[in-house]
Amino acid sequence: MSFRIFILLFFAGYFFNSCVPSKDIIYLQNKENAENAPVAQIPFKPYRLQVSDVLSVTVSAIDPKLVEIFNTGSGSSSDVSSDILYYNGYLIDDHGNIRLPILGEVNVIALTTDEVREKIETLLLKDHFKKEAGIFVSVKLAGFRYTINGEISQPGTKILNLNKVSVLDAIANAGDITVTGNRKDVMIIRQFPQGVQTFSIDLTNYSALQSPNFYLQPNDYVYVKPLKQKTWGTGTTGIQSLSSIITILSLVTTTFLLLQK
Numbered sequence: 001m002s003f004r005i006f007i008l009l010f011f012a013g014y015f016f017n018s019c020v021p022s023k024d025i026i027y028l029q030n031k032e033n034a035e036n037a038p039v040a041q042i043p044f045k046p047y048r049l050q051v052s053d054v055l056s057v058t059v060s061a062i063d064p065k066l067v068e069i070f071n072t073g074s075g076s077s078s079d080v081s082s083d084i085l086y087y088n089g090y091l092i093d094d095h096g097n098i099r100l101p102i103l104g105e106v107n108v109i110a111l112t113t114d115e116v117r118e119k120i121e122t123l124l125l126k127d128h129f130k131k132e133a134g135i136f137v138s139v140k141l142a143g144f145r146y147t148i149n150g151e152i153s154q155p156g157t158k159i160l161n162l163n164k165v166s167v168l169d170a171i172a173n174a175g176d177i178t179v180t181g182n183r184k185d186v187m188i189i190r191q192f193p194q195g196v197q198t199f200s201i202d203l204t205n206y207s208a209l210q211s212p213n214f215y216l217q218p219n220d221y222v223y224v225k226p227l228k229q230k231t232w233g234t235g236t237t238g239i240q241s242l243s244s245i246i247t248i249l250s251l252v253t254t255t256f257l258l259l260q261k
Helices: 003-018 064-074 082-088 113-127 167-173 206-210 228-232 238-260
Strands: 054-060 097-100 104-107 136-141 144-150 156-160 181-192 195-201 221-226
Touching: 054 064, 054 097, 054 113, 104 113, 113 136, 144 167, 156 167, 167 181, 167 221
Parallel strands: 144 221
Antiparallel strands: 054 136, 097 104, 144 156, 181 195, 181 221
């Protein structure tokens, strides 16, 4: 094999391996395989509260003056920002309690927000209000907080004012995964009372929609790994790779000519 043919084959292989193929950057592929499958509900488990979560608790009644004391801390307006709710909401302490006016400490650890609402309503109607007062309790998390890092356009800790956040929502809110991000192995790190657990999800496959990890839990950590093309430093598009090839080819040619002299 001549030297010229060897160089040509070398750079051809270099070019095709250094580019990021489209199949690595397109979300939810292989949809055809799922079209004939029966419709299934996307798995979703209600979030159970943990220490350091912040709750917004609003209490309403027929006579608003009866429940004013409950609404000065976390606010009753839907326009209250997540930052204000973080400082003025009800923080779950190390013992799993929140401290409410009149009721004092109420244990809410490992409960859902609906279960906390029912518990507070029961306590209020038991000793403090009659049914005719029309007590209505609303309990929400003070924003859906998660952290995203790695090959992402805008890494950091994010807050969304939503009850359910999918991993695609989280990525879109962070400016999308970069071209060199590995969409086939997105890591989700989740904190449980008994410890930390790690999950992985392939976002290039349509079956990701049916994954039990498609929906995040508050305080999840999402990490996007880099593709091998980034570690090579050869460019991620055809133009970038071609530029790298021309640079290297020029260097090889110059070196070869100098050695011939």
